[in-house]
Structure formats: C-alpha cells, structure tokens
Amino acid sequence: MLKILIPTLLLIPTSWLAKAKWLWPTTLLHSFIMTLFSLAWLKNTSETNWSTLNPYIATDPLSSPLLTLTCWLLPLMILASQDHLAQDPLVRQRIYITLLVTLQLSLIMAFAATELTMFYVMFETTLIPTLILITRWGNQMERLNAGTYFLFYTLATSLPLLITLLALQNKTGTLSLLIIQLLGPIPISPSVNIIWWTTSLLAFLVKMPLYGVHLWLPKAHVEAPIAGSMSLAAVLLKLGGYGMMRMMLILSPLAKELCYPFIILALWGVLMTSSICLRQTDLKSLIAYSSVSHMVLVAAAILIQTPWGLTGALILMIAHGLTSSALFCLPNTNYERTHSRTMILTRGSQMILPLMATWWLITCLANLALPPLPNLMGELIIISALLGWSTWTIIFTGAGALITRTYSLYMYLMTQRGPVPNHMISMNPSTSREHLLLTLHLLPLLLLVFKPTTIWGSAY
Amino acid sequence: MNPYLLIVLLTSLGLGTALTLSSTHWLLAWLGLEVGTLAILPLMAQRHHPRATEAATKYFIVQATAAATLLFAAFNNAWLQGHSDIQHMSHPLFTSMITLALLLKLGLAPMHTWMPQVIQGVSLNTGLIVSTWQKIAPFILLLQIKQIHPPLLTIIGLASILIGGWGGLNQTQLRKILAYSSIAHLGWILLILQHSTALATYALLIYIFMTSATFITLKKCKATTINMLTTTWTKAPTITLVAPLMLLSLGGLPPLSGFAPKWFILQELTQLNFIPHASIAAMAALLSLSYYLRLSYSITLSLSPNNLPECLQWRVNYPISTPLSSALPAALALTLFLLPLTPSALTLII
Numbered sequence: 159m160l161k162i163l164i165p166t167l168l169l170i171p172t173s174w175l176a177k178a179k180w181l182w183p184t185t186l187l188h189s190f191i192m193t194l195f196s197l198a199w200l201k202n203t204s205e206t207n208w209s210t211l212n213p214y215i216a217t218d219p220l221s222s223p224l225l226t227l228t229c230w231l232l233p234l235m236i237l238a239s240q241d242h243l244a245q246d247p248l249v250r251q252r253i254y255i256t257l258l259v260t261l262q263l264s265l266i267m268a269f270a271a272t273e274l275t276m277f278y279v280m281f282e283t284t285l286i287p288t289l290i291l292i293t294r295w296g297n298q299m300e301r302l303n304a305g306t307y308f309l310f311y312t313l314a315t316s317l318p319l320l321i322t323l324l325a326l327q328n329k330t331g332t333l334s335l336l337i338i339q340l341l342g343p344i345p346i347s348p349s350v351n352i353i354w355w356t357t358s359l360l361a362f363l364v365k366m367p368l369y370g371v372h373l374w375l376p377k378a379h380v381e382a383p384i385a386g387s388m389s390l391a392a393v394l395l396k397l398g399g400y401g402m403m404r405m406m407l408i409l410s411p412l413a414k415e416l417c418y419p420f421i422i423l424a425l426w427g428v429l430m431t432s433s434i435c436l437r438q439t440d441l442k443s444l445i446a447y448s449s450v451s452h453m454v455l456v457a458a459a460i461l462i463q464t465p466w467g468l469t470g471a472l473i474l475m476i477a478h479g480l481t482s483s484a485l486f487c488l489p490n491t492n493y494e495r496t497h498s499r500t501m502i503l504t505r506g507s508q509m510i511l512p513l514m515a516t517w518w519l520i521t522c523l524a525n526l527a528l529p530p531l532p533n534l535m536g537e538l539i540i541i542s543a544l545l546g547w548s549t550w551t552i553i554f555t556g557a558g559a560l561i562t563r564t565y566s567l568y569m570y571l572m573t574q575r576g577p578v579p580n581h582m583i584s585m586n587p588s589t590s591r592e593h594l595l596l597t598l599h600l601l602p603l604l605l606l607v608f609k610p611t612t613i614w615g616s617a618y
Numbered sequence: 619m620n621p622y623l624l625i626v627l628l629t630s631l632g633l634g635t636a637l638t639l640s641s642t643h644w645l646l647a648w649l650g651l652e653v654g655t656l657a658i659l660p661l662m663a664q665r666h667h668p669r670a671t672e673a674a675t676k677y678f679i680v681q682a683t684a685a686a687t688l689l690f691a692a693f694n695n696a697w698l699q700g701h702s703d704i705q706h707m708s709h710p711l712f713t714s715m716i717t718l719a720l721l722l723k724l725g726l727a728p729m730h731t732w733m734p735q736v737i738q739g740v741s742l743n744t745g746l747i748v749s750t751w752q753k754i755a756p757f758i759l760l761l762q763i764k765q766i767h768p769p770l771l772t773i774i775g776l777a778s779i780l781i782g783g784w785g786g787l788n789q790t791q792l793r794k795i796l797a798y799s800s801i802a803h804l805g806w807i808l809l810i811l812q813h814s815t816a817l818a819t820y821a822l823l824i825y826i827f828m829t830s831a832t833f834i835t836l837k838k839c840k841a842t843t844i845n846m847l848t849t850t851w852t853k854a855p856t857i858t859l860v861a862p863l864m865l866l867s868l869g870g871l872p873p874l875s876g877f878a879p880k881w882f883i884l885q886e887l888t889q890l891n892f893i894p895h896a897s898i899a900a901m902a903a904l905l906s907l908s909y910y911l912r913l914s915y916s917i918t919l920s921l922s923p924n925n926l927p928e929c930l931q932w933r934v935n936y937p938i939s940t941p942l943s944s945a946l947p948a949a950l951a952l953t954l955f956l957l958p959l960t961p962s963a964l965t966l967i968i
Binding site: 249253264278279280282283285286290293294302305306309310313314317318320321324325327328 | 855859862863866871872873877881884885888889893896897900901903904907908911915918919920957
C-alpha cells in the first residue's frame with residue numbers, strides 16, 4: 159500500500175516543483191504509473207479475504223475495485239482539467255493539482271482503512287478538497303450555495319456517526335473491521351436500537367444519496383468544475399455505499415424492519431429522480447439526477463442485505479462510476495466550447511463533432527444499461543435481489559429502468575441529433591486529449607464485460 | 619505605546635497569571651487574577667476611542683465583580699472550613715459561587731454578554747490577549763476545584779456551545795465573531811472539565827493555537843469586518859491560501875488540529891454514557907462552522923466585486939513584521955497539522 163500512498167503524496171511536491179511546460183504531462187504520467195501499480199490490488203488470493211494486510215490498511219474484494227477505480231480516476235481528472243485551467247495562473251494550476259492529489263490520498267486511505275475511526279477521519283477529509291474545488295473553481299454564483307449544502311448535509315449526519323462509532327468502540331472495545339466481522343451481534347437495548355441504526359447509516363445514506371436527502375447532489379455536481387464532478391460522481395458517492403456495506407456487518411441482526419422506510423424511499427426515489435431527468439434543461443443537472451437514480455438503486459440493494467444485493471450493488475457502483483464520470487466529461491467538452499450547459503443550445507453536435515458522437519452513443523448506451531455491459535449486470539442482479547425480497551418492487555424497478563432508458567436516449571438524441579444551432583457551426587474540433595479521456599473511461603467498462611469477477615466483491 | 623510602559627504591563631500580565639497558577643491559597647489566586655485584570659486595562663484603553671474606553675470599563679466592571687464574588691465565597695468557605703486551600707473546598711454553595719464567578723471571568727453563557735462587546739472595542743492584539751492569555755488563569759482554578767455540581771458545568775457548557783454558535787451567525791464584525799467562537803470553544807472545554815482535566819487542558823491549548831493564528835492573520839490583513847477580508851488576496855496571497863484551512867480547523871473538521879479536541883471530548887463523553895450531551899455539542903458545533911465557512915468564502919473562495927484602486931491599496935512600510943506576526947507560521951503549523959501527532963501530544967499533558 160505504501161508503494162501507492164507515498165508516490166501519491168509526493169505528487170504534491172512534483173506539482174510544485176515541475177516547470178510550467180511539464181506540469182501537466184508530469185503529473186499525468188506519474189498518476190498513470192501509480193494507477194498501473196494499483197491494478198495489482200484486484201488480485202485477491204487470500205482465504206480470509208483481506209490482502210495487503212497490516213494493522214491500519216488492508217484491501218479486500220469489496221474495497222479493491224473501489225480503490226482501483228479511485229486510482230484510475232486521478233489521471234483522468236488531471237487529463238480533463240487541462241483545458242479549462244490553461245488560462246489560470248501557474249500557481250493556481252499547481253494548487254488545483256495539489257487539491258486533486260490530497261483528495262486522492264484521503265480516498266485511498268478511506269477505502270483501505272481497517273479501523274472505522276480512520277475511515278471516518280478520511281471520509282471527512284475528502285470534504286475539504288471537494289469543497290474548495292466546488293466553491294473556488296466552479297463557474298456560477300450558485301457554487302457557494304452548493305458548497306454550503308454539500309458540507310452541511312454531509313456533516314449534519316456524519317457527526318452522529320462519529321458519536322455512534324465512539325459508542326461502538328466503548329461497547330466492543332475495538333473498531334477494527336478485522337475483528338468486528340467476527341464479533342457477532344452486539345447487545346443493544348431495544349429502545350436505542352432505532353437511534354443506533356439510524357445514526358450509523360444516515361451519514362452514508364446522505365452521501366449515496368438517498369432520495370429524501372439528495373438535494374446537495376444536483377447542486378454540487380452542477381456547480382463543480384469537471385474534475386470535481388468526476389470525482390464526486392465516480393468515487394465520493396461510492397464512499398457512502400462502501401461505508402454502508404461495512405457498517406451493515408455490525409448492525410445486521412437489528413435491521414429487519416428498520417430498513418423498510420429507507421428501501422421505500424429508495425424505490426420511490428428511482429422513479430422520481432428518473433422522471434425529473436426528462437424535464438431538465440441543464441445537461442449536467444440531468445446527469446446529476448441520473449447519478450441519484452442509479453445510486454438510490456444501489457442503496458436499496460445494500461439495505462436488503464442479501465448476497466446478491468451486495469454483489470449487484472458493488473458491480474453497479476463500479477460501472478456507474480465509470481459511466482457517470484464519462485457522462486460528465488462529455489458535456490464538459492461542449493461547455494469548454496460554448497460555455498453553456500443548456501441542452502437546447504448544444505444540440506445537433508453529431509454534425510459538427512462526429513467522433514465525439516461515438517462516445518456520446520457508447521456512454522448513453524452504458525447509462526441505459528445495455529447488455530452486456532456491467533451496468534446491466536449490476537442493475538439486473540439488484541432487480542432480481544429486490545424481486546426476491548418482495549415481488550412488488552418490480553413495479554418500481556421496472557418502471558425506473560424504463561424511464562432510465564428513456565432519458566438516456568433523450569439525452570443522446572437532444573445533444574447529438576436534430577438541427578444544428580447557428581452559433582455552433584464553427585467550433586474547435588475534438589482534441590485527442592478528449593478522445594483519450596473518453597477512451598480511458600469506456601475501455602475498462604468494455605473490458606469488465608469479460609471478467610466481472612473482479613468487481614463483484616466477496617458476497618457472491 | 620511607550621515601550622517601557624508596554625514592558626511593565628506585559629510583565630504584570632504574565633506575573634498575574636503565573637501568580638494564580640502557582641498558588642494554593644485563594645487570596646493569592648485572587649491577587650493574581652486582579653493583577654492580570656489591572657495590567658490589561660491600559661492596553662485595552664490605549665486607543666482613546668470611546669468604544670475602547672467603553673470596552674475597558676465593561677471589562678473592568680465584569681472582572682472586578684467576578685473577583686469580588688470569588689473572594690467573598692472563598693473567605694466564606696474558609697470561615698466554615700477552617701482553611702483556604704483551593705483544592706480542598708467542600709461547601710457546595712460557595713463552591714458553586716466560585717465556579718460561577720470564574721465562568722463570568724471566562725465569559726461563558728449565560729454570563730457571556732460582555733465578551734463580544736469588549737473584544738470588539740479593543741484592538742486585534744489586545745483582543746488576542748483577552749481571548750487567549752486571560753483564559754488560562756481562571757481555567758486552572760476551575761481545574762483545581764473538586765466538588766463542582768456536575769449539572770452546572772454541563773448545562774453551562776452546552777449553553778455556551780449553542781450560544782457561541784447562534785450568536786456568531788448574524789455578525790459581520792470579525793472581532794465579535796471571534797468572541798462568539800471563543801465562547802463556543804470554552805463551552806467544549808467546560809463540558810469535559812469535570813471528567814478529564816488532561817483533555818480540557820489539551821482542548822484549551824489547541825484553542826489557544828487556533829485563536830492566536832486567527833487573530834495574527836487578521837492583524838496581518840488589517841481586517842476587522844468581513845468586507846475588509848475580501849482584499850486579502852491582494853495583500854497576502856499565501857495567507858489567502860491557508861486561511862480557509864485555519865478557519866475550518868476552528869470549525870473542527872478533520873484532518874486539521876481542531877478536530878482532535880472535539881473527537882476526544884466526544885469519546886470521553888460517550889465512554890461515560892453522556893451520549894445526549896455529546897450529540898447536542900456535536901450538532902451545535904455545526905452552527906459555528908457555518909460562520910467560519912462564510913469567512914473562508916470571503917477570504918479565498920470567492921472574489922468580491924471591487925474596483926482596481928481597492929486592489930492596490932497604499933502599503934506604507936509593507937510588509938509590516940511585528941513581533942507577533944513572526945509567530946504566525948508556528949501558530950499556523952500547530953493549527954493545521956497537529957492531528958496525526960495527537961497521541962504524543964496527549965502523553966505530554968496527561
């Protein structure tokens with residue numbers, strides 16, 4: 159683990175000492191090398207599931223796909239930010255890269271933590287770089303409100319989580335995941351049962367987000383710069399799912415009836431957020447609500463706590479991470495040319511940027527869960543798991559899947575087909591940087607078709 | 619101020635606190651507190667502005683009242699008990715009276731109303747001294763009193779955190795904001811005082827580092843209102859970079875130092891099964907965080923509408939390097955990076 163953590167930490171001096179001409183290529187190259195090393199985590203041959211084990215850091219089949227996704231995303235964020243930061247002064251470019259690297263460090267340590275306290279501290283640490291990214295480098299005035307919503311929604315629920323973790327440490331004597339998984343049910347008086355359960359999971363449900371507490375997400379995703387949107391959509395939401403899966407181990411015997419309201423919220427949220435996507439005028443807002451609709455499905459799957467549910471949740475998290483990140487990169491290419499996110503103003507780009515239309519097509523097809531992509535694998539496993547849990551859920555998940563396909567197709571047709579507006583006729587052609595960016599998003603997705611065992615975790 | 623006078627006053631200030639810290643008899647403790655109060659009054663009033671005079675007057679009256687109450691209760695206790703030892707007080711009424719007197723000196727709710735007005739009226743350097751140095755002596759006395767009625771400290775602590783959070787929300791003057799932040803942090807310290815003196819000392823120490831860093835930063839930017847913070851990026855870009863981190867450390871966000879006292883206080887409270895107290899304190903900390911976030915928005919994260927001359931202010935003899943500003947790097951480093959060193963820091967204090 160240190161062979162990834164120390165180079166990532168040293169990317170910060172690299173970004174400050176590199177010459178102006180070599181800043182972006184250097185940081186890009188080094189983050190790619192670290193990504194290459196991180197692919198080694200995907201191989202897990204230990205019988206106890208924990209590999210690269212030491213008292214503070216370990217990886218298991220649940221966290222290693224998320225870790226690899228995190229490491230994969232840093233070079234992609236650096237690649238995506240190159241264009242819009244080119245006009246910033248050099249110092250600010252260096253600060254930006256430092257922020258991305260700090261975010262990366264805290265994410266790696268969060269996913270790899272064995273102690274729940276370390277996980278909590280790193281979970282909160284990811285808030286500061288993201289807040290600075292959103293509020294400093296966002297493009298509209300609403301970014302301040304977005305930063306406030308983001309910070310306070312997360313903190314208002316994670317402070318009770320801190321208290322719950324401390325109380326848990328008091329009861330069991332340890333917060334190490336290696337030990338807690340072996341402990342068995344925790345004796346808690348029934349009256350505080352509900353509070354215990356709620357405070358443990360609410361922080362992660364807000365992060366995922368669950369439908370009722372999802373308001374921060376469209377704000378934060380829309381106002382963030384591209385690297386912020388990518389990391390938010392791809393990795394930060396998965397922190398919530400990962401945290402939930404870890405905490406459920408400790409809480410499991412208590413949770414049978416307690417999770418009903420949340421599952422119902424989640425299923426209703428699938429329908430609601432998918433439907434609202436069809437009425438969005440802002441492209442990034444559409445993708446943000448699409449993120450919400452996928453992640454509430456993941457939340458529902460984790461809450462029912464069946465093996466298939468957890469497997470489907472992890473597969474959909476990874477697939478959604480790559481797809482959503484690609485989906486944010488695509489309107490960003492439009493935004494850099496037209497400085498507008500409104501869908502009516504960026505129509506018909508297939509005529510002007512035909513190669514980009516290929517990526518739009520593949521990404522929208524991935525978003526609507528076309529077989530054989532892992533998006534479908536995840537969705538199908540989750541739908542089956544929910545169906546096994548209760549037959550009525552098929553109404554919500556089926557309708558939700560239908561509306562998902564509808565708005566994904568709608569997004570593709572609105573941006574690519576149709577009449578070309580007059581102001582868009584002379585745009586810069588797509589750069590090879592953008593093509594590389596999207597290839598690197600979609601290639602892993604296509605490769606995962608052939609080996610889904612890497613991302614289906616330990617529950618299968 | 620005349621340098622000789624300054625030396626005399628600052629020495630008296632140090633002497634007063636040292637006297638209180640090293641005393642076991644209430645009379646000597648009271649003496650130290652009074653010396654401290656008297657020494658800081660000329661420092662507060664040196665500006666000859668009506669607001670400064672008013673602040674000095676208010677400070678004097680409040681501190682004198684507290685000290686008189688302290689002395690009265692101490693002597694009553696000595697009369698009833700036979701000795702005037704600080705650490706062996708037994709009479710509950712007079713113990714409570716002394717505690718309330720000390721809390722009035724510290725400026726905790728509901729005896730907090732003088733704090734914002736006093737700190738607003740004085741200059742930033744003097745406000746720093748009032749916020750940090752003047753808290754040490756009463757705090758040490760509180761540590762030594764054994765038989766305080768537990769609900770008293772808990773209720774006042776929680777009330778201080780809440781009032782510190784709520785009061786600062788509507789302020790634009792930075793010194794008032796820092797006064798309310800002071801009240802909130804002292805509330806946290808008070809919560810844990812009766813359970814773990816080491817943690818209370820640690821919390822006070824981190825609070826002193828953070829508040830010093832903030833005051834020195836504001837002095838360097840010559841900013842006393844939120845609007846004046848918006849031109850910090852023109853004067854000191856490095857401070858602009860670090861100021862949000864410093865403010866978020868005051869707010870108690872990991873991985874900055876300010877998180878450590880909150881974490882350990884919450885841990886101690888949950889271990890003793892005071893979970894409702896811990897929850898209220900934790901959620902009330904979010905109120906304070908909202909005005910720290912507002913400050914960091916004005917300093918770094920947004921660019922206020924301004925015109926060109928405002929960005930190129932007259933800087934006579936700039937950079938001004940006062941003795942205090944050379945302490946800024948140390949204070950900032952301690953404010954930001956102390957969390958990983960917490961275990962060793964705690965062993966130093968316990």
